[in-house]
Amino acid sequence: MTHTRRLQLKTIPLIVVSIILGPLGNVFLGKAMKRIGPLPSERILDLLPIAPRVLMSSYIWLGVACLLGFFIVHMLLLTWADYSYVQPATSLSYASVTMLSYLILGEAISPLRWLGVAVICLGVFVVGRTSPSTTGAAKRA
């Protein structure tokens, strides 16, 4: 097995995990906050009584755990794979967050929103394919 092939074998599954874990975290945060209901926005002090309910919500912690897991997987990936390889692939997370919102939260997604999400994925893909370091530090290394 070539070196490149071996790298792909461990990189691609982890990219898939990160594309699911990050959006799943946001979906759980969304589920938690919908249960708590719209936050009062008149005075900052009105938010204080709500803080314990946010901290006691199991979905909040599930969401935070997913986001933390995503962060660790992302960091791991970046220790061996190039940022310009990982970042375009993770642009798909905008598609997966939309899909998971539909499947788990039952959000209605209009065709216009799908189109917008597809355009965002394309844009993030293009952003990621540009050079990851321009300040010279990495070029010297």
Next chain:
Amino acid sequence: MREAVLFFFIVVAGTAGELCVSRAMKGIGEVHDFRPKSILSFVLQSLRLPWMWLGIALMSLGFFSLLAILSFQQVSFVVPVSALSYAAGAFGAKAFLGESVSRNRWIGIAVVCLGVTLVWWSSR
């Protein structure tokens, strides 16, 4: 209006926080040693830098704004719109970290902004 303010915090405070952390990290230098003890000392070292604390404060503000907006808006609306942080990141990195942003990157950012506009319209 409330949405616009919260998105401002998510995008601008979140990105500014990351830029502060990035600045703190550049101050410490590249990490070559991944043993737990070295990573711990790296974390402790970073916590001594004011940029790190400013970064953590700004990122927290961004996170709590995200929770606030999720209390009344759809996840499939909020997360795609927060992709605007790619634009904020590029402007910030150029102005604050002195990074040069390539033409291709600006093109990608323009495409992201177009996508965000479509998603924004989809909720009107």
